[in-house]
Amino acid sequence: MMNDPFEAVRNVMNAMRLFAGRHDALTSLQALRLATIGSAEVFGMSDEIGSLAAGKKADLIQIELERAHLQPFYAEPASIAYYARASDVVTSVIDGRLVMADRLVAGLDEASIVARVKSRIPRWLELMKSYGGVGTYPGCPCG
Numbered sequence: 001m002m003n004d005p006f007e008a009v010r011n012v013m014n015a016m017r018l019f020a021g022r023h024d025a026l027t028s029l030q031a032l033r034l035a036t037i038g039s040a041e042v043f044g045m046s047d048e049i050g051s052l053a054a055g056k057k058a059d060l061i062q063i064e065l066e067r068a069h070l071q072p073f074y075a076e077p078a079s080i081a082y083y084a085r086a087s088d089v090v091t092s093v094i095d096g097r098l099v100m101a102d103r104l105v106a107g108l109d110e111a112s113i114v115a116r117v118k119s120r121i122p123r124w125l126e127l128m129k130s131y132g133g134v135g136t137y138p139g140c141p142c143g
Helices: 005-020 028-042 077-083 110-119 121-130
Strands: 060-063 089-094 097-101
Touching (some): 005 028, 005 077, 028 077, 110 121
Antiparallel strands (some): 060 089, 089 097
């Protein structure tokens, strides 16, 4: 399962280039377009999302460009497509509403979520053992 949209962009570029046998089969700009308006077109929603235009839902992200892995940054689509990560996103606006600022999701208590997940690890290990798993391996910090 992939949870980083920038990684998905890179994978699509690499797959297209491998399939076509050409390094220029899909440019970084084309790949970013596929990830935005292209996806909206596939789902039949290009009149609502996928690009910034009057009357459309405003979905935006702000990327922290002053990260070592993004340097040197030349304001090229390639810099984003090749090197950006989901963890570089500092601000997110969905349908015109600010949902994340300074990497903090509005209304999300991360500490309580982590505590809740940790509290369920013993039950998860129990289930794994019931299915024939060993639960942990030597040296595993999980128990």
